[in-house]
Amino acid sequence: MLGEILRFLLEIVFTLFGAALIARAWMHAIRLHPFNPLARVVYQGTNWLVLPLRKIIPASNKIDWTSLVATWLAALIYLVLVWLLALGALIPAQLLPAAMISALLMALKWALNLVVWLTLIQAVLSWVNPLAPMMPLLQALTAPLLDPIRRFLPRGAIDFSPLVLLIVAQVLLMILARVSYGMMGM
Numbered sequence: 001m002l003g004e005i006l007r008f009l010l011e012i013v014f015t016l017f018g019a020a021l022i023a024r025a026w027m028h029a030i031r032l033h034p035f036n037p038l039a040r041v042v043y044q045g046t047n048w049l050v051l052p053l054r055k056i057i058p059a060s061n062k063i064d065w066t067s068l069v070a071t072w073l074a075a076l077i078y079l080v081l082v083w084l085l086a087l088g089a090l091i092p093a094q095l096l097p098a099a100m101i102s103a104l105l106m107a108l109k110w111a112l113n114l115v116v117w118l119t120l121i122q123a124v125l126s127w128v129n130p131l132a133p134m135m136p137l138l139q140a141l142t143a144p145l146l147d148p149i150r151r152f153l154p155r156g157a158i159d160f161s162p163l164v165l166l167i168v169a170q171v172l173l174m175i176l177a178r179v180s181y182g183m184m185g186m
Helices: 002-029 037-054 065-087 093-128 135-152 161-184
Strands: none
Touching: 002 037, 002 065, 002 093, 002 135, 037 065, 065 093, 093 135, 093 161, 135 161
C-alpha cells in the first residue's frame, strides 16, 4: 500500500511539474509577457531545472527547446522512479532506449492533458464568467489551437471549436496509450 501511495504522489508531482514545463514552452511560443502572474509562477517553479539546461540547450526564437528537453528529462526521471518503486532496481541498460521513448510519450501525454484542461477551463468560464480575469490568458494560450479549427467550422451562435479540440486531444491520448502498451509488449 505504501508503494501505491508513493507512486500516486510521484505521479501528481511529476505531472504538475511536466505541465508547468510544457506551459513554459507554450508561453514562449505565443510570446506571453514574462510579467504575467501565471508566467511568473511557472518560471519561478521551473527555473531551477531550465536555467542550468539553457547553458547547454538554448531556446530558439519560436521554440523553447530547453523547456521541452527539461520536460522529457522529468518524464524519464519519473519513469525511472516508478520502475525503482515497482521492482526495487534501476532500469537495466538494455531497456534504456525504450525508457527514453516512453519518456517522450509521457511528455506528449502531459502536453495533451494540458490542452484538455486549458480548453475545458476556458469553455466553462466562457459560459459562466466570460469576463473573468483569467480569460485573456486562456484565450491567448488556446487560440493557436482553436483558430485553425474555427476556419473549418461554420460560424454560428455557439463555438464548437473547443469541443472539436477536446475530441482530437482525447483521440490522440487514446493513440498514445495504444502505442505505449505496444511498447510494453516489446
